[in-house]
Amino acid sequence: MASRLSSSTIFSLFLVSSAFLSNANAESERGFTVDLIHRDSPKSPFYNPAEAPSQRLRNALRRSADRAVHFARSDGLSPNTPVSEITSNRGEYLMNISIGSPPFPIMAIADTGSDLIWTQCKPCEDCYSQDAPLFDPERSSTYKKVSCSSRQCQATERTSCIGGTCQYSISYGDRSHSIGHIAVDTVTLGSTDSRPVALKNTVIGCGHDNAGTFNEKSSGIIGLGGGSVSLIRQLGDSIDGKFSYCLVPLSSKSDGTSKMNFGSKAVVSGTGTVSTPIVKKEPDTFYYLTLEAITVGSKKLDFDSSGLGTEEGNIIIDSGTTLTLLPSSFYSELESTVASMVDAERTSDPGKFLSLCYQLSSDLKVPTITMNFKGADVKLDPSNYFVLVAEGVVCLAFAGNDNFSIYGNLSQMDFLVGYDSVSQKVSFKPTDCAKM
Template identity: 40%
Template structure:
């Protein structure tokens, strides 16, 4: 997601694919925090815990091995269950590495889209509080404005989706795998006027970008480091199966089969930029730039955008090579599919293996990553051309344990069956 000044391709892609990926795109709830499990928490005898096993000490002194949250695949997105307020209220939000703000729909909702679950009511939480205009948190969000000395915000997206509301502080309660609880306060957007490409399962966004107001940045010092990892499930996975996202020390991706590429620092801190040099289709190498010149940080990873988006020239050359290696004729007579490269087949498409060549890291994609079925009997190439920047979408990220390490500025991939995580 982005501010009203900057646009996030997640929703631009949702708009582009509204006819193509039929029933594919959906989001979910999001707000101030997560209900999580700690893999291996400190001893309950720690002086930071009271007799009720509730964390009471200074959070920046507490370093669990990793903070974990369950994530499910839902219509092309990855939804995290979060818990905020006192008493805690469960919210479901899209895990989005392409944006920063954490927000949910809030009562009173003067201009909200329909959602199945009850809308969060801050008046029912004893730990909710608005930020004042002079607060550090209000200054950090560059769309922050004031209304009667209360910090308000406007956060807009490329497809004209928008959330408007109050920047507030709320308690996030997290649960360890031993039943212990950890609570901390974070800043989140209490959205009172929200519109755009949202369905009734969506309650907001969980921003996991690199900016100062993202969930990752807010809890970084609390849980040992500014790093996290996720294992996203393939499209179409049964929603009853959950994968995991881990935060802080212990979330590093290490072991056999790990490949890593540098994260590229840019002035705009939200996206996680990497350098894509080219993609091999089978044994045929297709360079990112036909002239051989590649700029650093020409792609960024976005868990909130399903397909991979590349410059049009690169896409055209890539699609030609993919067609050469598929022994079927592509669909030409379906207006719903537009110009997308699609095939009719009753079973999973047996397409070529694509190897993504990042700087210093080769990542092998199987047909499950590169061909997605928008409707029965049809499989379409899960990459698109664009006149804008490059996005490495969540279809290509599925079944990889991917580590985002802002301490070492490295991004790591490990092939993993995320359904067994």
């Protein structure tokens, strides 16, 4: 079956944003929702009006490749090895949270591929420049450093003991770093219904030596991964291990905001919902799924992950990667199959990144693509797998990469995607995210 490709097909990247109030309550027991904002929209602090949409897309494609390198370097490393590579150029999301008592608002990069929540703190011995004021732990009545023998210190990767207190040191793939104290403090999250959520005794990193390619618009990193000190794990029982998001395509005529849900509001169910197991592997930061095949039209291509076949946990789902990345040999088979079903003359990607491209026309038809995850067949819309790279040029939004296989955010647009760490599953439900 072929689908007609609309000229509105385009890429999608996002930022997390929410309003934060000072009076916290127990709303987290019932669930809550925050807004998601596209990182390149006028609402984003990263927005550059001088960049054309095609330039923003090229930047996003480069981030996809960098992201794959990060995951590959992290896979199979020892538990004490840093497993995050997120910088101002690679982070697709920002989140507003408040730290301390009284609440001190910060904006930090939110990352599903890392765990520790950290922010730049006074006194800053060697910090990168940031626009917002630095967090001063001495002004928070609930801030407390933790000892080296504490469970919080033991649960955090890459720590050492200096003067009886727990210290962390994180290095990133681009040679950026953050060094500081492990501490506990109250973290306050806002929600779209203006009912803030206070998390007491949350493990955080108070960074006193931070440098590299971080952007002055952000104050640190908020880890949303599967590790023990991530925001998701620390929310714990209050959200029953559940969170979800629904990514609105940039071409939507709505205001472009998407939603991230926690707890009871994150349950994905109803007609059209399919679920696939999360596979537990090291490092536990990442969310591993099992891709068994990709069906193009009526032709099913068994997924060969670097010669390992349908090995359990052979692909990571990541909201911070734009493209869906596959082993080069399998991608070549996928591209050849798609090309054989498109009756149109090929053209080239002006950015020289994507390899299967066509001139956009009213009669361009592309085959349907279904991602065959274990127990879950996810049928994509053409906007999930063809992207507008230049005026009148669309390209297949998959790419070959032998570092790691990643299910990217273009493929996730207009799906309600739910993560359940208790039942160990990820669920997909076709959804008009602009109407949520």
